[in-house]
Structure formats: structure tokens, C-alpha cells
Amino acid sequence: MGFYYGIILVAVGLGVFYRIPQVMLQVETIEFFRHKLMIVRACFYILGGLLILAGGIRVYKNYK
Numbered sequence: 001m002g003f004y005y006g007i008i009l010v011a012v013g014l015g016v017f018y019r020i021p022q023v024m025l026q027v028e029t030i031e032f033f034r035h036k037l038m039i040v041r042a043c044f045y046i047l048g049g050l051l052i053l054a055g056g057i058r059v060y061k062n063y064k
Contacts, residue, residue: 003062009055016048 024041027033033040 002058006055006058006060006062009051009058011055013048013051013053013055016044016051020044020048 020041023044024037027040028037
């Protein structure tokens with residue numbers, strides 16, 4: 001079960017990377033985040049990277 005959960009985590013992480021450009025266009029319209037766009041973008045990329053990393057670790061541990 002953990003193997004498939006890892007694959008799902010990797011897929012969600014890749015989906016985050018795919019959606020960042022579309023979501024950032026919407027975030028730019030919010031006045032509060034207008035001066036914090038680099039921080040928001042960095043958080044999205046860190047989130048996607050952590051999801052891919054966690055999924056990769058789970059797949060690796062359960063594949064052995």
C-alpha cells in the first residue's frame with residue numbers, strides 16, 4: 001500500500017509544479033500578496049519538491 005501512496009505523492013508533487021504558473025496569475029490579483037510573490041512562489045516550489053521527495057522515499061523503501 002505504501003508503494004502506491006508514494007506514487008500518488010510524486011504525481012501530486014508534479015501536479016503542483018504544473019499548476020504554479022496558472023495559480024500565480026490568480027495570486028497576483030490579491031492585493032495582500034502583491035509584494036510577496038517571490039515568497040509565495042518559493043513556498044509552492046518547496047511544497048512540490050517535498051511532495052516529490054516524500055513520495056520518492058516511500059517508493060524506494062517499499063520497493064526493496
